[in-house]
Amino acid sequence: MSQPRRTSRRRAWTVLTLPALLCVLAACSGGPVSGKGAGGAAPRASETPSGPPGTLFDNFHYSGPDDPSLAANGWQVRTGGGGPGIKDTWSTAGASFPSDATAQGGRILQLQSSTDGTVQGTRQVEVQSTGTSLFTGTFAARVHFSDKPTSGRDGDHVVETFFPISASDSSTKYSELDYEYLPNGGWGSVGPQLDTTSWYKADPPDRVTHALKRHLEGWHTLMVTAMDGKVTYSLDGKKLFTSSGKYVPREKMDIHFSNWFIDLPFTGGTRTWDMKVNWFYYKADEAVSEADVQKAVDGFYGAGTNYVNTVPKS
Template sequence: MSQPRRTSRRRAWTVLTLPALLCVLAACSGGPASGRGDDGAAPSASPTPSGPPGTLFDDFHYSGPDDPSFTAHGWQVRTDGGGPGIKDTWATAGAGFPSDTTAQGGRVLQLRSSTDGTKQGTKQVEVQSTGTGLFTGTFAARVHLSDKPTSGRNGDHVVETFFPISPSDASANYSELDYEYLPNGGWGSVGPQLDTVSWYKADPPDRVSHTLKQRLEGWHFMMITAVNGKVTYSLDGKDLFTSSGKYVPREKMDVHFSNWFVDLPFAGGQRTWDMKVNWFYYKAGEAVSQADVQKTVDGFYSAGTNYVNTVPN
């Protein structure tokens, strides 16, 4: 398992789009939202079956990392030094928002890391929220994992991750909940493997974990529920691991998506690794089923709603 992320963060504004405001008004009146989709047709279902308060949703419809809406919606691309992986190689170059016919809504956040086996030729990528204040509740994302590089020779110890984490690894109430996919293994292990890890302390490491030894190329529904003193990780509707006791969130967290290298096992040729994120959803304080998460997400897409944030500060 990796060591905790060490990053710098800045606070961002919370923005509520017009469709999201319509959702709020609809919830207050008890009726469906009246926003329309891109084709002008009325949505077939309410975009928020369980009500919009305490909801964060983003389907990453941005033109690039320099899109003002990307920052306004509380996201940034990591550019500082530090670990994990190859230090001082974090760059914005790997973050993009291309069209993708396999994605719901046809657009993704793409995280592309690359290396030629040298530190100078390595670029890692991480996209993180800032100041979102996500605590207990349901975290969900549709994520595409890669078993082999998009180009170049296979064999890198790459880590494709989705995780909520405390703003500071020095916090007295440090909290971190990890999905980490290692198609080729790392730290002496042989992949493929998906590690789910709940942290109590970053340094020295204090954590509990579970490893699923399975090849996972393709799209997956990743979900974490953290309620009533228990954290449950599920993949495509199947529970993988549960932690409790001290291994639960103790403070508000930001959410991160990251694609990085454990080490540089060999040189000789450029290769690139892609991880993709279709959408991210969070519901504060509630355990939401996968079916209800997908129903809510479908409603947002139907209404043409790309972003909602009604999570209390």
């Protein structure tokens, strides 16, 4: 069951360093910036990025949370206050971009949250888009879910998530489309469970949801297609859930990947939980099949393209 509601979900912006700010300004005037390659080469500006119009792709080839190209390409690692989960425990410490032999292209975004069962000893992590808001079309990400902690005792109520969401919870056209994986359950449910949820209003909560009761340890392609008055969620090409009526996007949304704790069920030793993201892909105003998404992604990898943004500005 999806949680009652996120309180003060965002926006605790990170403070940009001078190099990052200069890079953002350069991106605004000179076009999108290509992410760093596997060899750690400096980011290069692209006057005419490859890829068809209305496409956003990123395979997260960055050096770390302070890499200027991360901000220039429209991403930030959350810090500061607010929920969900354990409030005011958001930290850049859990975000990294390591090599991973199990990932396409060998590189990932890793989101590692940790806790010792106390608020002071808890660190949650979220990476969110900032530069390009997205509306209807196809959203896809290759995500690795964890069923057990990377270290420490099992049993935490952890939530591993991917979702587009409105910039403000108080918006009159609030929109949110969730994937939430709860390996140990939470909010009274027993895991493992993957919730897919379409929201109409944040407070009071008004949403429709579907729960898939299944272990999902490993890599999966998560897709949301929002087209023609309905939203369809699919996992590895298989449809899970469809919402319609008022439970569809009504305004542009940011993209979020996060790994956080519902509560702190026990103390006694630190444990860490890993969520991984291989790539993110968006196609504006088109319903794209899982096979065609993967074909497009394969094309970007084959061309050595780490980042593309041809989504029209508005």
